Amino acid sequence: MSTPLHQDPRLDQAASTDESLLAAHDKLLGKQPDEKGRYKLPPLHLLFFFSGLIFFAGTYLNRYSGMFDPRVYNENTLPPSGETVVAKLDPLVLGKKQYDAICITCHQANGLGLPGAFPPLAASEWVSGSDDRLIRLVVYGMTGPMTVKGVLYSAAPMPTIGKVANSQYNLSDDKVAAVLTYIRHEWGNTGAPITTDQVAAVRSKEGDRKPYVEAELLKLN
């Protein structure tokens, strides 16, 4: 009974009863007036502190939330305005993809074709020549023999590539333009790029038609 408080590490003595603990703190919550009949005002410094935190948090949230947009991953940026702008593809990249998927079987990765079977694209007068001729040749394809760099090729027809009737590949205009730009850029070729609009113009002018023969194309320039 006479052990001094906190002497024994095995037992911590309690200083107050549960009932008085409850009563004392209930009173502190300040809903009822104290002995002198006054309501207590809570200390203001903590309220100021709390408001400060709210202000800081609100400012931070406003500054770095990216307007709560799910497309914003960098907190320093704002959401993209309007529609998502899909970056324009480099036609050379897009063209190479199409070439590797379609043309490469016959014309080969080096653009030289297969002698006696498939004509070369490298240094070909058809590739560097008339835009209209090249576009029509690829969009609609060609049947019958043709002469490239002085050599006659008649083993296989050029397939229909563009988005026209009976096409084997249905490539959109921009892809056709890209692949033409690509072959004019590779293997030492130096032709001007072909635009999507040029391809679209040819397609709207010619409509759906059967593949060309060499003579028809040679009439164009």
Next chain:
Amino acid sequence: MMKNGFFFFIGLLAAFLLGWSSIPLLAHKQLGALTPFYDDGESSSFPTRPPGVAARGQLVYADLGCVACHTQQVRRPDFGSDKARGWGDRQSVARDYIFQGRPQLGESRIGPDLANWGVRKPPLDAAAIAQFLFSGVVSGAKAVSHPPFPFLFDDRPVDGEVAADALVGLAEKTPRRQIVPTERARTLIAYLQSLNNAYEYPEARHVAPAVAKEGAPK
């Protein structure tokens, strides 16, 4: 409010519901219906679904607790050294994970990030990964850099031909025995090889506007 049990209960409920709706619910509303991104140029959509064997491998990855040491999330190029370490050229975005059964984002980088491990440079083939998982030693190095997981392999006598995927380098020591990856090891390896977040989505591009699409590889 503190004395009235009913109001106290309502307060608790409100606290729970506010927390729940401010993060899980709002995030779900924004990201729950993310669709793959169709790229006209590629004529296919991204991300691609992982092959079934890789999806099973993710379960092995999860049950071994690999997530305790490896993250699978790349931070944007101007935030940390992730790009410089070759972990990925762009920030990981939510769309990367939509086909993953249980994304293993992770919170600890005791080992490297694995988000693009399938296309790491230099690439590791399946046999090299198996060797690494078995011994914990990168081929060529001396010290153990990863805990070895021999339990993913069968040590069994050679019965007829040596198995095609048996680990090499052990035959000379014990010619009558071979160490062969188990089914779990094979799926885990397939999973690791499938990790590839290289495709750039519009939202990922928006983050790093200076980086041109595809970077025109030569």
Next chain:
Amino acid sequence: MSSTSTHAEVTAVDTAGRWPVLLLLASGLGWLVISGICALIASIQLHSPTFMSACEWFTHGRVSALAETSFVYGWAANAGLGIALWVLGRLGGSTLRAQNWSMIGTLFWNLGITLGLGGIATGDATSFALLELPRYVQPLLVVAYIAIGISGILAWSGRRTEGTYASHWYAVAALFLFPWLLIAAQTMLLWSPVRGVLQPIIDGWYVQSVFSLWLAPLALAGAYYVVPKITGQALPSYEFAPLAFWTLLFVGTMTGGRHLIGGPVPAWIPTLANAACWMVLFHYIVVTLNLRGALTGGGTSLAFISFGLLAYLAGAVLDAVTSFRGVALVTQFTYFTTAQQQLALYGGISMLLFGSIYFALPRLTGRPWNSGSFVRSHKVLAMVGIFLLVGSLAVAGLIQGTELSNATTTFGEIAGRTRPWLLAVSVAQVLLLIGNILMLVNFLRSVCVLCCSGAASEAGSFRQPTTMEVHAS
């Protein structure tokens, strides 16, 4: 039953309601030791990666999950519930009701944990942080928890006084909120999983809620009771306690997204978390002001509670500071976050619970703790151990973070540079493990005396408490 009402400090409220509480506390301390062993293995693997890795049950990932799960659901849950039930019973002024429910619930809860840990070891872990327990034990946990909690809720609703006290709020909040949380997290992550990156977002919310809505309230319920009981002083700044309580509940859960800074989630999720980290500081400051009496008092309980209180505050301040993206750039993904987690869970929650247990057990058994030297040793080992654990992890984390941001440093070099500090972490885990074994043995011996000799209570060693006066603050 042997106590009499002449000694008001130990009454029938304690003695007749002791078994559910003792069962919970004993289970908690048992899990704490098991968790300590797993944590020791995991910490050794950090500097010696081959250690036990050949055994599939103890890969680093699994053994860390075992350590974390047994710590939170084994130790903190059992001990916290034990303290909450005891405090609610005492403040309610009558013997705990529905004791059978509580004891059966405890048995099933621990059965569920045991099965679940076995599942994690053998490969059924879910790989969600703090929700690693396999799916098949999760419903059992919900039901068992509700069964345990009924006693506490009955003691709260059947209390003798009209008014409530801070311990009431925190304990009842923990009892009600955890099942909601667990059900919500299970549903969205395990039963009907949400897609993709939403899983880590929701898991982050769950992990934070487990801390803010469950473990912290359980620990505070005990601390708010014990501190004024020992000091005999009404709590200073108590007018703010309700606001602090609601701040924790409403804002605390929103801080979970801070781990996703720079991650594949929209920027507003970490930003909201960072803002919340600062707002919730109000809660921590008020709690520290309320309980500051503990810092000046002596004795075992108050020593633990003082340490726990300061660690609780320090953890929150560190969370707020590292929530800035510039700081997180270094500390994220490193041992530093582990240090913060250990500071909050071990330094904060566990130490507060230890303090409450040291105060509660003599009241439950009617006699002082069995061994004073064990108590003193545990106190020293726990404090030194936590200092060493958190300090070494923090230093290792800063080294790791600095080196990670230098793209030319290899992981081998980082491992070499952090190795001395990771060795210190293992030493700390050994100290903590020894201390906790001492506490478990001391606890069991104190309770065994009760079973064996039964009758002879040492009620005379308890002083008669007096009435608390409210001083003008």
